[in-house]
Amino acid sequence: MSSLSLQASGSAREAVDTHVPRLVTEKFASKLFDQDPTLWGPAAEEEAAVRLGWTEAATVSRPLVPEIMELRDDFAREGVTRFVLAGMGGSSLAPEVITRSAGVELFVLDSTDPEMVSKALTDLEHTALVVSSKSGSTVETDSARRVFLEAFEKAGIDAPSRIVVVTDPGSPMDTASREAGYRKTFNADPNVGGRFSALTAFGLVPSGLAGVDIAALLDHAEEAAEMLREDDENNMGLQLGAALGGTDPLRDKIVLVNQGAPFVGFADWAEQLIAESTGKSGTGVLPVVVDGSAPELTSDASDVLVVSLVDEDAMDLTAEQGVRVAGSLSGLMLAFEVAIAVSGRLLGIDPYNQPDVESAKAATRELLAASPEPSPAAATDGAIEIRGDEALLGGATTVRDALASLLSRLPEDGYVSVQAYFDRLGWPQLESVRDELARRTGRPVTFGWGPRFLHSTGQYHKGGPAQGVYLQITAATGTDVDIPGIPFTFGELIGAQADGDAAVLAEHDRPVLRLRLTDRAAGVAQLLEVAPAL
Incomplete structure (x- = not known):
């Protein structure tokens, strides 16, 4: 079709x-x-001048097809048949829909949740890592590269031979990956923004390695x-x-x-x-x-x-x-x-810039540098700690009352945003909270897995109309993973990302209720029980 x-x-x-x-x-x-x-x-002309390469991506990307197919065949001969993609935003979402729609397997690691990172670090004997980033400076992607590099080495695998990079030509990552001797470095068109990159190397390399007929994909495009x-x-x-x-x-x-x-x-x-x-x-x-x-x-x-x-x-x-x-x-x-x-x-807007994406990243960096102690909970209800300013909570000491207080701030033309900083593979049932809140409010409800939504709807939540109320869900974990060469763990990183984004939302006068599950299983069960009873 x-x-x-x-x-x-x-x-x-x-x-x-x-x-x-x-x-x-x-x-x-x-x-x-x-x-x-x-x-x-x-006002948009300068940005647009370097962002319209996507209009010819299907044609420009055609020479990549034989290169990708050759690498896939080489990997297959070596017994490498499992591919993990470390990328965020457009670098991960396009390959995810392309591979899932084609029925082929690709592990998309677009999370800093330690439990999801641990799931990615399996079957290393048959695994190669694709690292996708325009610059290489994206903290989630760089952290994944570091942990896989160490894991391959500990498993006695020649790590550079298992790492494939997709990046812009001349980027810091382009230079570093070639110097490191990684298996293959593919360059994408620098005149294409990340969210428009589905039909460039960012979409095609991981999809093609995983087994998608990318030539047919380009034909249709x-x-x-x-x-x-x-x-x-x-x-x-x-x-x-x-x-x-x-x-x-x-x-x-x-x-x-x-x-x-x-x-x-x-x-x-x-x-x-x-x-x-x-x-x-x-x-x-x-x-x-x-x-x-x-x-x-x-x-x-x-x-x-x-x-x-x-x-x-x-x-x-x-x-x-x-x-x-x-x-x-x-x-x-x-x-x-x-x-x-x-x-x-x-x-009347510039569709190619994203002025509010960097704010949450900057807040995260500041928190990681300062290593602050967690703010005390306003109240604890069962397996859930409740946080929010007093004007929002109004003295609420239960999850039900806190949620009711948040929803009371919902404007007539508003929406609810649920943001779950979680292992999305392990806890898909958490998404059912979305429908319950939509029934309760009669208003649209978005559900985003953190931190991946920061590279997606995160821009709208801070830069769009001030219509939203925000429910942030985080969780303790008994499984943490160190990030080699970095003085913090994945657990600390995802915590700082949640804290940083909540702080930026608050700076924009967006109402934010924060629920931290001290026990994942008990906390999820409690939330799923409370939501329908609101």
């Missing part, structure tokens, strides 16, 4: 009918694919590009962009749901693309990833727009209120990237 199609109804249809003819007249699509940096105004560059009112990228950023009044909560499309995790990839690209300067649209039974799907709220991913055959059905899209995986990726370029134009 390589075609692209979209159905829109209601306010989304009105937005398409209003904005697309003008975009066609202005030749927005062809200018975008010609990499015209003036499309988003003078090139076919889609031919359609998406046309100044035509049937251009699906223009239509989707108008629906996402052009409704009036703006439906700024975009509920993303897979309702039959043959993909796994596409909405998680789109979540980062939308949130980090649009959530800034007090504006933007918030992606809300849900499953097919979510309360948001039947919401009649005027600020909610449902975008459904469907199988191509389902496009013949009568469209419900909202938007339906269908197409190939790589075609839809490219279409969503075009749509974000369009919505940025309509919202």
Whole structure:
């Protein structure tokens, strides 16, 4: 399936009918694919001038295919068949959806939770590590590289022969990896931002090594590009962009749901693309990833727009209120990237910068340097410590009362953000808290696994409209892992990341309730019992 199609109804249809003819007249699509940096105004021009390489990624990336296939074959002959990807944001989310949708195994290590790190450090005899980072300075990725380097050496494995690097040419990581003699260093196009990098080396190298037919992936993307560059009112990228950023009044909560499309995790990839690209300067649209039974799907709220991913055959059905899209995986990726370029134009923002991502990183660095003692809990209820300022807690001493107090701060047009700094592989049941809070509030609820959401919706939570209330969940662990050459452990790192982000949210006057589980199993069970009873 390589075609692209979209159905829109209601306010989304009105937005398409209003904005697309003008975009066609202005030749927005062809200018975008010609990499015209003036499309988003003078303030965005400098950034856009070095961020539009994604429009030709499918063609530019083609020479990578034989290199990746040759390396995969070499590894197979050596008995290396398991691949771990250390990356964050676009460096991890794109390969995750590509491999999961193709049914091939790739361990995506985009966490600093010690329990998840421990799971990655298994079966080393058959494992190679792919380290993906534009610069190499991302703390999560560098920490993973360090711990694998040591683990390979301790297992008697030639560590450099098992490490593959994807980075920008001339980056500090590019130089260091070549000097270290790592197995292979792939360079990506430096004129592509991380969240637009799905069809560059960042998406292709780990996916191809894991077993995906990346040549077919690029074929479908090139076919889609031919359609998406046309100044035509049937251009699906223009239509989707108008629906996402052009409704009036703006439906700024975009509920993303897979309702039959043959993909796994596409909405998680789109979540980062939308949130980090649009959530800034007090504006933007918030992606809300849900499953097919979510309360948001039947919401009649005027600020909610449902975008459904469907199988191509389902496009013949009568469209419900909202938007339906269908197409190939790589075609839809490219279409969503075009749509974000369009919505940025309509919202009046630069879709290529992320001014608030660095703030949480800086706060984390400061906390790690200072090694502060944890702040005392305001109260302890069972296996859960409760933290928050007095104005928020209002004297609450139970988890139920603290949650009720947080939700009482939810504005009429607001949303709830659940942020779980946890091993997402070991505790998937924690996500059920999301649906319970959505039922309780009647409002959209996002769920993010920390720290990966910091490279995704984290930008929107701090730079977008001040509409959210935030529930942060952290946990003690009996399993910690040292980071070689660094004076802190993974447990200390993830704790500092949670503390740092909470501090930055508080600085932006966002209400934050912090729950720390002193025992993971007991604390999760307690939360799952409390949430439905709110």
